[in-house]
Amino acid sequence: MAKRTTKTPATPETKPETERDAQLTPSTEPEVYSRLTEFDIYLFRAGKHTRLYEKLGAHVVEWKGVVGTYFAVWAPAARYVSVIGNFNGWQKGSHPLHVRWDGSGIWEGFIPHIGRGEVYKYAITHESGRELEKGDPFALWWETPPLTASVVWDTWYEWKDDYWMRNRGKFNALNKPISVYEIHLSSWRRDPADPERKLSYGEVADALVPYLKEMGFTHVEFMPVMEFPYDPSWGYQITGYFAPSSRFGTPQDFMTLIERLHQENIGVYLDWVPSHFPGDAHGLYEFDGSHLYEHPDPRKGYHPDWKSYIFNYGRNEVRSFLLSNALFWLDRFHADGLRVDAVASMLYLDYSRNHGEWEPNIFGGRENLEAISLFKELNEAVYKDYPEAQTIAEESTAFPGVTRPTYTGGLGFGMKWMMGWMNDTLRYFQRDAYYRRWHQDEVTFSTVYAFSENFMLPFSHDEVVYGKKSLVSKMPGDEWQRFANLRLLFTYMFTHPGTKLLFMGGEFGQTSEWKFAGSLDWHLLEYAPHQGMKECVKALNHLYRSEPALYEQSFVAEGFEWIDTMDRENSILVYARKGTRTKEQMVVVLNMTPMPRTDYRVGVPVAGTWVEVFNSDHQDFYGSGLRNPAPLVSTPDVWHGRPNSITLAIPPLGAVVLKYQNKP
Template sequence: MAKRTTKTSPQNSDPKPETELAAPAPAQSTSSPESGPYSRLTEFDIYLFRAGKHTRLYEKLGSHVVEVNGVVGTYFAVWAPSARYVSVIGNFNGWNKGSHPLNVRWDSSGIWEGFVPHIGRGEVYKYAITHVNGRELEKGDPFALWWETPPKTASVVWDTWYEWKDDYWMRNRGKFNALNKPISVYEIHLNSWRRDPSEPARQLSYNEVADALVPYIKELGFTHVEFMPVMEHPYDPSWGYQITGYFAPTSRFGTPQDFMQMIERLHQENIGVYLDWVPSHFPNDAHGLYEFDGSHLYEHPDPRKGYHPDWKSYIFNYGRNEVRAFLLSNALFWLDRFHADGLRVDAVASMLYLDYSRNHGEWEPNIFGGRENLEAISLFKELNEAVYKDFPEAQMIAEESTAFPGVTRPTYTGGLGFGMKWMMGWMNDTLRYFQRDSYYRRWHQDELTFSTVYAFSENFMLPFSHDEVVYGKKSLISKMPGDEWQRFANLRLLFTYMFTHPGTKLLFMGSEFGQTSEWKFDGSLDWHLLDYAPHQGMKECMKALNRLYRSEPALYEQSFVAEGFEWIDTMDRENSTIVYARKGTRTKEQIVVVLNMTPVPRTDYRIGVPVSGTWLELFNSDDRAFFGSGLTNSEPIVSQPQEWHGRSASVVLTIPPLAAVVLKYQNN
């Protein structure tokens, strides 16, 4: 491979491969004396693997180019305890199952291993496995670092060697990735974010996406991107959630190193990267994990625990130690080798409950008679402890849609140990409210105010994700009521409420400029919409909201504690207005937000303020630059000693129609 000359600090370097081959030479049998005995596994590795405590299995299992007794070749190791025969097959031996058998280890670990001389990086291969009952299978490598591009299904000998050039980010990401910092996430599906305008059917490469994505994210001001699953998967309509190659970024867009370079380029602009991670289920493709060695190896053998009725896929056996080690290693792999800044863990609720999407009689209670999956709960605790031990500046984010207690609380207090959790209740209530005609909103104000009843019970992230804009749910802008102007005003108002509400933020691609059609996984976003003023105004509004959020400590310093939020007025239902304050750790960091949920402007509108003095309008979603009407409060507003809303001081201002006004206290 081409060598990169830029040096990097040792702590950020992936291990250099022991050797490389410019081109593979003709294969020889493993019985050749020059191959010799070789293993990457120590007795301690086997102990950790069998105990479910190994977190670096990717350094041991899979395929690794090595030199043995002066001969360059590839070492293979695969876990297949129910097999009576395992061999490596590929182009190098004409896919002959008898040419290159592996040897089962003496220690009853169920691991088969062997060294094949004279093959190296770029060689395609599979494992030919014969079960003890004679059933024959051909499987890809669960630890493969790269795969053939679907619909092809073979694994590829590869490595993760890359000389990273993101030292500044890696040394300082704690300043950007902490819970008391602004975290504004742009969720992206690589296949459908952007296509080649001259050839819409062509998928862009990792490098081509990065060319457009990095400056776009920097312009919009998002602090992080979150990639929907990039791990290898055979079926595009699964959006990446049906994974067969857990240790490989998909080859659809390039090599693992190309994906690393994309992450590096984002880091160089101080943009963090979260990856969607799917430990909840996997598909039954013949080359994948399902019945890997002819037995229920990775999936639970009881269909009440091992089969997911919603996704028609299979559930990991969370009680099997070797499977736990596989999942622990996989999570840490992406943080270690790809410098990911966190993982968004998919479908956590489906793992926590034994009766998830199951009818009576279709599930079995735990040993205490409850519905909680005790094995999955213990896995989450162990997973988060392992991640935060080795990568303390990373974030683990749970997509968890129930009221399971303590998802983001430390494990030593009985919690699951995640850093953040998606606030699904807030999302559902907010969209339900905003889809109502403004006339009826006066009777549903509680749908907005209810969120603070539980907002500080967890470390919440506010999500408007891909799930809200598919399957007939319509795009966000299409959910908004009214004529064109009102729809855009409503969406600007919605986003302002989101960015000033306690919690971190996540927004799915396209919503930032008012994508009108539902998301299509096999097409591009409608970038031509930015030629029109309403959509360009929406994009400008999003840029301004990110600037506001990142520049005002009151909006992020105390996102997860009640001290950072205060209701001022929720009772003006007739006018459908809401007023609240956000507070930083210092007294002068005070922000007041006023929301007008109707298309009627409110002039000379009085609100109580937490502190007497001068207040300035920081942001107004009705700004003409955002395709608004331009009804703003351009002059400083001095409070009056008139009690209002239970406060000793109040101000009078103009609230535009279907708009939000954000005021900041000026220390006199």
């Protein structure tokens, strides 16, 4: 193998966090030392170890007065394992590892005089004689793709986000506003002087932190940042599960990005992908020559949609790997939550498979019992050690109890994407306004099941790629109507029960569908419709964050009440949102047609004065400006089955949000 980088001399870390609690214990060979205790091995083999990253992988240590690197790798089907790298000219026989005596299948060893920055791989010879070169499953950093070697590194960082970490329960709880901006690091922005150049983690921080602060989003969700070899996978085909991608900088650079977000009280969710991994030669696939991480039965171990491989959820050591990886990002990178990708593909044995292509579970059903038990263990581990974090399931079926506690039989997630709401809403809003009167149930149906789970309302990257068109381009009508429709849709989203997620570009009406290889079209903000859309989303975030009625009771029926769903002829919907106190009540009126309505009567939950606090038709939003500037005082006229009502003006393709002010 060709030499690729210059050797970095070994240097002890100033404060090696990975060695703080290490106890080097002798194995059967007196010159081989280990970070692993017998209890570690027990937990690993039982599928209960949640801190394997402190034990396996590469760790710079000092032993017998010599600084070097300790390596440990799980390869039970190997006949021989050695470490190769620039330090030994990539020679397979010069630095062998030793297999442990306890039958764990772990190979380990100490190599003096190499340290932080050294590139390496494991040369593995399978029992059959087959030879492989593999990156380290626990590597903390990797070479920048297309190079494929691991890099000896650490996760030492002096964090300066103490206020956030002490108080994030005030920002990250389910009775608080959660408005998430989903971002793909490679394509959010590019260097204006060189559109081919991706921004570094530091450059992203310089632009992203003030932007999120201005826009009012409470959280950011990064599409997978873990190391991956192939850009068109968007990061969902991971080879380096314990390393942020070197495309944008070092692990510490990524920590700085998170720290700066936390310093502005912005939470960070990370996409986490336990559902599958690619078959790249340097990755997890056939790691030691056997089906080590993937299930050996292709009916359970191969994903036909993504041409990738599925973890063996029933193998205890693999479960320890996945549990440790989830907690690693919460521990070492201060992540505030994990959005778990493709949960449905893990829950069902027949996912994307035809008859005869899958094997039922021991009870004859289609549920993947091993994956279900893994999810329960995962969520119990997360909420035990990080009770103020959140786990969010991307789950598109009606599997029961996804966000219910494990002690009641649920999976234990904090939130779940409300895919049904997303699909119904987009289907409705893509209809010409004339036909909406016959499809009002597509909007109202969501509240039939809205409180069965803790739902997040997602308009994610999946809705704006590969011919699906951007959100604003999905809307019908001329330019003005398309933008009015999108403002109306966003108002419906922000006032509907549930937390919120919006993919980058949607907030200013990106007109082209998302392309992973280039920047968003930021120049569109030079035009009034796009600038108005941005101002509208900013105002909606402010409204959502400032009004307890919109977030305090997002997951219980007491926080929502339909006032009128029957005016199909005019395609108008009216509902109330309620906080925990009587005075925290709001009424939302949606006009799904381009016809303005004046003197429109609406029943209100309580008598008193109602004030318009948001109008999607505001001139600042590129609207026509039909508003209700004066307070609206209710009269004792029975309407919509309520003893008191008000009259108001409703703008075309517009939404009005009214807040209860006081009693008459």
